[in-house]
Amino acid sequence: MNILGISAYYHDSAAALLQDGVLKAATQEERLSRIKHDKSFPLLAIHECLLMSGIEADQLDCVIYYEKPFLKLERIIDTITTGIPKSFSHFFTAIPLWVKSRLWITNEIREKLNFKGEILFANHHESHAAAAFYSSSFTDATIITLDGVGEYATTTIGYGSGTEIGISLEQHFPHSLGLLYSAFTQYCGFKVNSGEYKLMGLAPYGKPLYKQIIYDHLVKVYPDGSYQLNMKYFDYTEGLRMINSRFINLFGRPMRTHESNMDSFYMDVAASIQEVIEEIVLKLVVAARSLSERSNVVFAGGVMLNCKLNQKIVEAQIFKNHYFYPCPGDAGSAVGAAFLAWHNYYKKERINFSLQEVYLGTDTSNPQSESVEECLTRLQCPFVQPHNIFDDIADQISQGKIVGWFNGRMEFGPRALGNRSILADPRRAEMKNILNDKIKLREKFRPFAPAILEDKAEEFFHLHHTKYNTMMVTAAAKPGTDKIMPAVIHEDGTARIQTVSSIDNPDFYKLLESFFLKTGCPALINTSFNVRGEPIVSSIEDALRTFLYTEIDLLVIDSRYVISKEMNLEIIKNQILPKVYEDD
Amino acid sequence: MTDLLRNVQDRKICRKDRIQFAAVLLVFAGLFFYMKYVRYDVPVEDFIWEIAGVLVLLSTIVLFKSLGNSIIRVWLLISAIIGKIIFSALLFIVYFLFLVPLFGAIKLFTKRSPEPTTNWSKNTASINDYKKMG
Numbered sequence: 001m002n003i004l005g006i007s008a009y010y011h012d013s014a015a016a017l018l019q020d021g022v023l024k025a026a027t028q029e030e031r032l033s034r035i036k037h038d039k040s041f042p043l044l045a046i047h048e049c050l051l052m053s054g055i056e057a058d059q060l061d062c063v064i065y066y067e068k069p070f071l072k073l074e075r076i077i078d079t080i081t082t083g084i085p086k087s088f089s090h091f092f093t094a095i096p097l098w099v100k101s102r103l104w105i106t107n108e109i110r111e112k113l114n115f116k117g118e119i120l121f122a123n124h125h126e127s128h129a130a131a132a133f134y135s136s137s138f139t140d141a142t143i144i145t146l147d148g149v150g151e152y153a154t155t156t157i158g159y160g161s162g163t164e165i166g167i168s169l170e171q172h173f174p175h176s177l178g179l180l181y182s183a184f185t186q187y188c189g190f191k192v193n194s195g196e197y198k199l200m201g202l203a204p205y206g207k208p209l210y211k212q213i214i215y216d217h218l219v220k221v222y223p224d225g226s227y228q229l230n231m232k233y234f235d236y237t238e239g240l241r242m243i244n245s246r247f248i249n250l251f252g253r254p255m256r257t258h259e260s261n262m263d264s265f266y267m268d269v270a271a272s273i274q275e276v277i278e279e280i281v282l283k284l285v286v287a288a289r290s291l292s293e294r295s296n297v298v299f300a301g302g303v304m305l306n307c308k309l310n311q312k313i314v315e316a317q318i319f320k321n322h323y324f325y326p327c328p329g330d331a332g333s334a335v336g337a338a339f340l341a342w343h344n345y346y347k348k349e350r351i352n353f354s355l356q357e358v359y360l361g362t363d364t365s366n367p368q369s370e371s372v373e374e375c376l377t378r379l380q381c382p383f384v385q386p387h388n389i390f391d392d393i394a395d396q397i398s399q400g401k402i403v404g405w406f407n408g409r410m411e412f413g414p415r416a417l418g419n420r421s422i423l424a425d426p427r428r429a430e431m432k433n434i435l436n437d438k439i440k441l442r443e444k445f446r447p448f449a450p451a452i453l454e455d456k457a458e459e460f461f462h463l464h465h466t467k468y469n470t471m472m473v474t475a476a477a478k479p480g481t482d483k484i485m486p487a488v489i490h491e492d493g494t495a496r497i498q499t500v501s502s503i504d505n506p507d508f509y510k511l512l513e514s515f516f517l518k519t520g521c522p523a524l525i526n527t528s529f530n531v532r533g534e535p536i537v538s539s540i541e542d543a544l545r546t547f548l549y550t551e552i553d554l555l556v557i558d559s560r561y562v563i564s565k566e567m568n569l570e571i572i573k574n575q576i577l578p579k580v581y582e583d584d
Numbered sequence: 585m586t587d588l589l590r591n592v593q594d595r596k597i598c599r600k601d602r603i604q605f606a607a608v609l610l611v612f613a614g615l616f617f618y619m620k621y622v623r624y625d626v627p628v629e630d631f632i633w634e635i636a637g638v639l640v641l642l643s644t645i646v647l648f649k650s651l652g653n654s655i656i657r658v659w660l661l662i663s664a665i666i667g668k669i670i671f672s673a674l675l676f677i678v679y680f681l682f683l684v685p686l687f688g689a690i691k692l693f694t695k696r697s698p699e700p701t702t703n704w705s706k707n708t709a710s711i712n713d714y715k716k717m718g
Binding site: 064068069070071072073074105106120121122151153156158166167168169170171172175222223224226227228340341344345 | 700701702703704705706707714715716717718
């Protein structure tokens with residue numbers, strides 16, 4: 001049975017294909033359209049999933065959309081009518097989009113895929129919950145989802161047991177921790193739905209001086225973990241901005257303009273909201289724990305991309321075992337929706353999920369696609385094939401070279417986990433600035449994360465009851481780690497580590513092992529293979545473009561082909577032209 | 585117009601006028617109560633005490649003979665010009681769109697509801713209802 005899950009129209013559209021209960025393919029539309037956070041109907045992603053699964057659209061048994069469009073529209077109309085006349089701008093922005101396309105999703109699926117089968121609709125937060133629970137190894141767990149907003153719900157507590165999931169409690173729009181964080185993201189001069197991770201990265205540079213102001217004026221927290229925002233300070237129910245002048249007056253400084261200089265005030269604001277969010281979510285987790293005897297917990301929803309928050313959750317040990325779904329945002333809901341159809345609609349049994357199923361994207365070894373060698377030959381791209389590539393590349397990295405590492409199937413989700421990565425030596429403190437300035441072309445304060453051999457991670461970091469293999473949780477560095485790998489330890493002494501085992505990613509493990517044998521350092525800087533504003537590279541052409549027009553020294557494809565900046569790349573430069581990406 | 589004014593000024597305010605005026609006020613309150621709590625069930629602030637408060641205030645004015653008579657005369661005068669039903673409708677709009685929110689804003693007569701202790705709602709979504717778009 002082939003089930004296609006789709007998420008679209010808000011941000012990060014995606015498609016996922018489940019074949020007899022096994023996740024065969026999943027990818028975000030942005031990776032293929034090359035438009036960051038692309039929210040359009042994920043036609044390219046759907047075709048890619050079909051290609052990778054070796055089927056045609058007419059072989060699909062069911063297509064499931066990740067949310068209920070009518071319910072969402074009802075909430076939007078409710079919000080608009082409550083805010084009239086201030087909400088006119090909201091009305092004129094939102095309603096035409098709905099009338100033109102979003103309400104006709106059924107027709108769109110039928111027409112674009114020429115699909116005649118069953119079309120289903122899941123609930124937004126159930127899709128999040130399903131993605132987290134069914135991809136975990138738990139047969140019984142509490143499910144917590146924290147998000148901007150779905151239909152009405154913004155935060156839910158539910159349960160998963162065997163093949164069944166349910167949501168017990170929910171908080172409704174406009175009270176949303178995701179939107180609260182986005183409001184501060186906007187205030188600090190970053191883009192909403194895009195720059196939240198920058199706010200998180202900024203927080204360790206500041207002091208939480210404004211925490212009490214936030215509690216006194218903006219958010220009320222109840223003892224049972226629920227919360228209420230004071231909507232007097234927010235504009236998102238009425239206008240097109242997140243915050244209003246009252247919010248700005250509360251902090252006494254204007255909203256930071258995009259790309260202007262960062263100063264300590266905004267760092268302190270970032271630190272304050274980060275702490276507030278952590279404290280509220282911890283209360284919520286305590287409340288969720290008290291609802292049942294379950295000792296496992298799984299998390300999903302865009303807020304769970306906050307890896308610093310996740311560190312606090314695992315350190316607090318409120319639950320015994322934790323699982324953070326590696327693609328917790330709306331893109332991941334395509335997977336959740338497909339699981340819901342399989343388990344809840346068709347009543348099928350669970351099939352074990354493994355980390356291999358994070359590598360779900362574009363596949364260079366797909367027999368139906370052009371091979372790597374054919375592609376490089378067609379592009380007249382020079383390359384070499386070293387005898388022992390892992391030793392050779394580890395050696396080059398240890399000498400300060402920066403490597404674009406393009407291997408096998410692309411990751412599904414926001415993190416590059418060793419298949420679409422830029423790698424560098426973490427022992428060199430200056431590497432952080434080099435990567436930010438010359439490769440990634442992004443803000444100086446942004447940290448870098450390490451990939452580390454799984455069996456060595458505990459020597460360098462304090463680990464707790466969760467898996468650290470998907471970069472979803474930061475870990476506190478042990479004393480001395482910052483001397484060994486200074487480029488990956490953030491201002492607050494933590495790092496968003498990715499532990500790598502030979503089962504999770506054999507080639508990447510071999511490279512890390514070679515680097516360890518050569519240097520004694522079991523980690524590499526691992527940052528996503530893209531520049532600022534660019535989606536992570538998907539195809540070989542994407543990788544070549546980013547390699548050619550940044551200061552990456554080497555490009556390694558499929559652990560076999562090495563292209564160096566020292567080669568004559570003029571011909572290929574004429575074929576692959578640079579692209580300009582909008583700042584994120 | 586002058587004749588109309590003189591007629592209203594000269595006529596005696598009888599019990600029937602007072603009952604009519606009070607009835608109009610009560611109808612306003614009833615309509616508002618019905619729309620807010622029965623028909624639409626708007627879950628915002630509770631205005632029961634504002635309605636009662638405004639009614640008590642206006643009824644008191646009616647009971648004080650000289651002041652009450654002046655108010656009723658104004659009501660009669662405008663009613664005579666534009667018709668009682670239209671004027672009542674206008675009064676309704678003014679009363680509920682202006683006075684009630686005003687009293688609400690200054691927290692006069694507003695019923696103090698107990699502090700909520702939670703913001704959780706029970707899940708309302710139907711898990712198995714996959715065929716529906718909403």
